[in-house]
Amino acid sequence: MNLAWKEIRHSKTKYILIEGILILMIFMVVFLSGLANGLGDAISASIDKTDAEYFVISTDAEKLIATSKIDKEMLEKTASMTNDQVTSLNIKRSNVNTFKDEKKLDITYFAIDPNGFLNPDITEGEGLVNAKAENPVVLDDSFQEQDIVIGDVIEDSVTGIKLTVVGFTKDELYGHSPVGFIGADTFTTLNQEINSSYVEKYNAIAVQGSDIEKINIKGLEVVDKATIINNLPGYAAEQLTIKMILWVLVVISAAVLGVFFYVITIQKQKQFGVLKAIGMKMSEITGYIMSQVFILSLIGVVIGNLLSVGMASMLPSSMPFFLKTPMVIIISVVFIVISLFTSLVSVRKVAKVDPMVIIGGNE
Amino acid sequence: MKNALELNNISKSYQDGEGENNILNNISLEVKPGEFVAIVGPSGSGKSTFLSISGALLSPSDGSVMVGGTELGKKNKKKLVKIRREKIGFIFQSHHLLPFLTAKEQLTLVQKMNKNNGKSDLRAEDMLADLGLAECADKFPAKMSGGEKQRVAIARAFMNDPDIILADEPTASLDGARGRQVVELIKKEVKKHQKAAIMVTHDERVLDLVDVIYRLENAGLKKVVNQ
Structure with missing residues (x-):
């Protein structure tokens, strides 16, 4: 039935005004979702991006990967209990100094086995495995904004040990700080500088696949990646807050459309009376109302999304913003579904209109 | 010839406080095609109630209504919608056209609604031309x-x-000359398509155009003139 579209085309001003508000609200919602993802990534990107599906950590760490401690021998023991690849991981926050100025820079070391599967994708320079320099480090490319280039030497602020920048990777963040990948042996060197009796230990053992049933070691547990991310400090709190605001906004914007539509419906009661009098079935009228709401919400979603994508391309790179297509699709679909649902209030109103109102003129 | 509309002993009353208010009392009417x-x-004499009952918009308290040989009395709401769609043409007091459809679309809407029941081969263009609306x-x-x-x-009706065809004061919103022209057109189409038509009006100036005049007064219907 194209009555719906014909009416929208005929009363352009009225519907453009409604559409304008809808577009702004959708834009706000989608933008917020980009912000939620961006902030989430700033905390978890380096864990999220790994090839690992599960992590073995110590039970007493209560799923907090950074506080977990695993003895060196457990790596081989774990490897013997699964057909998947396993590799060690250490995470440690620190600071580094550059030799260009006095600035201290935040960094989180991801200490990995250079031959293992946790190696990041290199965007510039070379990976740890090929590096010939002593104590090589692969940095997130945000360090390039600090004028650090390949071949530079940076100094670990705590120990004074010098690290050589051999390559860059991108979008590697953990706990709002950029990540530097170092070899497990470099990590041991760093720790022995502080504590000479340090023996190699790991925070976690990453498992590449899902063959985990047989991994059963006393004091250790196997935790999936999503749980690890959820338990990163601040992650759940941030995500919960923003997502709650986001979904409340989705519901509000759909309700706004519903209310607008209800007001329009009340204005058009006579018109619906006429349609009923000339024999239009309630099912046809329902289709007419619902398709109008569908058209309005669909246009709002499409333009609002385009606006968000356009805006995203203009944001400074320091702003944590990242649009995830599945998330945008879910928001859009949920919005349209709730809109259709709220339009049922209008349908109910129309169902109650007695076509007799138009007989006998306008009393 | 079979009657297009038959009202047999129709009564309609509303609960009015303690008592009952009789709007229509034992009314009968037969209208033939053409x-x-x-x-x-x-x-206040119940003209609107009368028209609503004839038009399957309202059920009588008592009596039976036949439109085109179909008894309305026992039908549920959905069936009444179908009756209105297929068997009744309304002309309202003010035009009540849909503001967002062109003249032609107003007609084709009704045509599309009746596409599947094999009725109406009328062409919207012919109908418009016939009424000087090309x-x-x-x-x-x-x-x-x-x-x-x-x-x-x-034309839509x-x-x-x-x-x-049921017309509810079709001249009310028009001046004398235009009102007369409209009723003349209704008459022309009624005769041409051999349709039965009831017009509720209090415009005395157009009464010379109709075949039969009834007066509705004190809840009863009386034949006044048989022209």
Whole structure:
């Protein structure tokens, strides 16, 4: 039935005004979702991006990967209990100094086995495995904004040990700080500088696949990646807050459309009376109302999304913003579904209109 | 000839406080195809109720209604919608056209609604031309004069090839000359398509155009003139 579209085309001003508000609200919602993802990534990107599906950590760490401690021998023991690849991981926050100025820079070391599967994708320079320099480090490319280039030497602020920048990777963040990948042996060197009796230990053992049933070691547990991310400090709190605001906004914007539509419906009661009098079935009228709401919400979603994508391309790179297509699709679909649902209030109103109102003129 | 509309002993009363208010009391009426009937009466005499009952919009408290040989009495709401769609053509007091459809679309809407029941081979263009509305075909109601709008409404009432045309004070919103023209057109189409028509009116000046005049007064219906 194209009555719906014909009416929208005929009363352009009225519907453009409604559409304008809808577009702004959708834009706000989608933008917020980009912000939620961006902030989430700033905390978890380096864990999220790994090839690992599960992590073995110590039970007493209560799923907090950074506080977990695993003895060196457990790596081989774990490897013997699964057909998947396993590799060690250490995470440690620190600071580094550059030799260009006095600035201290935040960094989180991801200490990995250079031959293992946790190696990041290199965007510039070379990976740890090929590096010939002593104590090589692969940095997130945000360090390039600090004028650090390949071949530079940076100094670990705590120990004074010098690290050589051999390559860059991108979008590697953990706990709002950029990540530097170092070899497990470099990590041991760093720790022995502080504590000479340090023996190699790991925070976690990453498992590449899902063959985990047989991994059963006393004091250790196997935790999936999503749980690890959820338990990163601040992650759940941030995500919960923003997502709650986001979904409340989705519901509000759909309700706004519903209310607008209800007001329009009340204005058009006579018109619906006429349609009923000339024999239009309630099912046809329902289709007419619902398709109008569908058209309005669909246009709002499409333009609002385009606006968000356009805006995203203009944001400074320091702003944590990242649009995830599945998330945008879910928001859009949920919005349209709730809109259709709220339009049922209008349908109910129309169902109650007695076509007799138009007989006998306008009393 | 079979009657297009038959009202047998129709009564309609409303609960009014403690007592009952009899709007219509034991009314009977028969209208044949091609017959143009006028119902006159003072306001408040139940003309609207009478028209609503004849038009399957309202059920009588008592009595039976037959439209095109179909008894309405025991039908549920959905069936009444179907009756209105297929057997009844309404002309309202003010045109009540849809503001967002052109004159032609107003007619094709009714045509599409009746596409599947094999009724109506009338062409919207012919109908418009017949009523002198050829130039209005692509105009929206807001761009038409009052008389033009009411003529489109007349055309719409015929588009479902109904058994009966019901007109509710079709001249009320028009001046004398235009009102007369509109009733003349209703008459012309009624005769041409051999439809039964009932017009409720209190415009005395157009009564010479109808075949039979009834007066509705004190809840009863009385034949006044048989022209």
